[in-house]
Structures are given as C-alpha cells and as structure tokens.
Amino acid sequence: xxxxxxxxxxxxPLKEGGSLPGxxxxxxxxxxxxxxxxxxxxxxxxxxxxxxxxxxxxxxLRVPRLAVIGIPTSIARYEADEEVQDLLNASPGTNxxxxxxxxxxxxxxxxxxxxxxxxxVRWLDAFTANVDRTWANPxxxxxxxxxxxxxxxxxxxxxxxxxxxxxxxxxxxxxxFDGADHVLASVGPSIASVHDEASAAxxxxxxxxxVAQVPDEWLELNDWLPDAAAVRTAYVDHLAARLxxxxxxxxxxx
Numbered sequence: 001x002x003x004x005x006x007x008x009x010x011x012x013p014l015k016e017g018g019s020l021p022g023x024x025x026x027x028x029x030x031x032x033x034x035x036x037x038x039x040x041x042x043x044x045x046x047x048x049x050x051x052x053x054x055x056x057x058x059x060x061l062r063v064p065r066l067a068v069i070g071i072p073t074s075i076a077r078y079e080a081d082e083e084v085q086d087l088l089n090a091s092p093g094t095n096x097x098x099x100x101x102x103x104x105x106x107x108x109x110x111x112x113x114x115x116x117x118x119x120x121v122r123w124l125d126a127f128t129a130n131v132d133r134t135w136a137n138p139x140x141x142x143x144x145x146x147x148x149x150x151x152x153x154x155x156x157x158x159x160x161x162x163x164x165x166x167x168x169x170x171x172x173x174x175x176x177f178d179g180a181d182h183v184l185a186s187v188g189p190s191i192a193s194v195h196d197e198a199s200a201a202x203x204x205x206x207x208x209x210x211v212a213q214v215p216d217e218w219l220e221l222n223d224w225l226p227d228a229a230a231v232r233t234a235y236v237d238h239l240a241a242r243l244x245x246x247x248x249x250x251x252x253x254x
Contacts, residue, residue: 002050002213003067005030005097010075013084019045019153020087023100026069032097034069035153038090043218044160045153046096050218051235052128052152054210058201059120062148068215069097094215101148107140107183113147115188121149122184123191123198126177126253127242130155138183158238166224167234169241179253191253199243207243211235 011023011031019039024032037043053063076088112118121140125133132154133139139151158172179185211232219231242249 002215003028003065004070004094005032005067006070007034007072007075010079010084010088013081020083022084022087024069024097026067026097031100031102032067032069033064033100034071035096035098036071036087036091037093037095037218038087041153043220044156046218047159047214047235048128048154048156049096049098049152050214051210051239052124052130052155053149054213055128055202055239056124056149058206058210059124059198060201061117061120061124062146064099064101064148064150066099067097068094071095094217098150101141101143104141104143104148107138107142107147111142111145111147112187113184116194117147118184118188119191119194120198121147122179122182122188122253123194124149125155125182126179126191126249127198127239128152128155129157129172129175129177129249131157133183134181135183140183156235156238159235162220162225162234163222167238169234169237172238173241173245174248175242177249177252182253185254192250195246195250199246202239202243207236207239208232211239 005026005028007024008027009025013020013022019041021033021035024034026032053066056063071091073092076085079085141148141150216228219228225231225234
C-alpha cells in the first residue's frame, strides 16, 4: 500500500493547475504536491493518478513517489486565499501527495529521453487512453537530466461513465487512440516494437496489485459496483481487456 503521511503546513498553491494543487509539507519532513479530493474533478482523478503511476513503475518509467496524505481541518484556518481555504475545507481526510522534485523543469524537448524510454511512455499513454501529454500540456518533468512522468488524472476516462452505465471492458478494449499530437511522437521507435516487453511487465497479477494501491475511500460505488471489491475488479477487467486487444489501439500511436 501507499505510505500514509499527515500534512503539517500548506505552503503555496500551484495556480497553473486547473484543480489547484498545492505544495504541502508533511510530518515525514517531506515536501509534496498535493491533489485534493475536494477539487472539481473529484476522486476518480486521484484513482487514475495512482493506477497509471503504478503501471509506469512496472514499465521502468520514472514517476515521483506517491503517498496518501491526511489534511487536518486546522490547516485551512491559516490560509488567507479564500479559494484555497474553500478547497482545503472540502478535502478533509485522505488526499494524494506526489513527491515534490526541487529544481525540476517542464519538458521542452531540449533533453529528449532515450528512444526506447520514449516508446514506453507513448505505449503507456495509448494503453491507458491518456490524452493529456501534448505540447500544450506535456506533463513531463526533467530532473537531474532524467524524464519523470506526472499528472495522469485524464487517463482511464471510462470510469467517468460508470454512474450512468454499467462497466464495459470490451468497449474500452476497442477504443482507438490518436497519438499524433503526443509530445514524444517523434522520439523513438513505434510502440508496437515495445508491446511484447510492456505487456509482459504487466502480467502475472500486476494489474490487480496496482489497483490494490488505491484507498478504499476513493472508490466510488454505484448500482453496478456495490462495494470496493467490485470497483477494483472493474478496473482490472478494463485494463486486462485492453491489454489483450492491442490491435485496436496500437496503430493510433506513432
């Protein structure tokens, strides 16, 4: 499971993010970027962050360490910004902490990754239907000359339809993916060249292990998914179905 920590001080908002994440210090003496459960995108964004980061780690890609962070109600009392104060008051309990990488800068193409690494990043985004890795919003950091993947809340968007319809793994498996605008589209070989390696890395129970990292309280129940176990099974079934039908999505990414 993810480590559990407690916030000790809210430092500053990151206003360039639509969900208003913030820099927070914690009781382990670490500094984190925190994504809040009370933000407009809701809990499913936090779920996607955990699952995609877990998949990336199994592929050997770099992602900042994640932790579950508790936000004490007292923190909001000392925040002068009313928008931030409202967000903190709407986010009691567990939130998502992402290790802050001091001195990291946004990817601009001046430090391209190794071709094989770039292909794995593009494969991951096609597999998880992550549309948010373009030049308009690269969601990549360069830290100590290495590439780090961040911000995966836009992936796995099939789960946003669950309140309205039953889970449908076959529909996600057949979903095409257009990667022409991907920030790494011109770097490295085709993703088909790394598919066997990537799919093998996610076999033998890995999908279930990754989904198990999500805290129960972030899993939203509905008429079709009455408990946390059912929600976890739905995520695994969707990912497994897509992994077993690569012809439907491999061709859309360079």
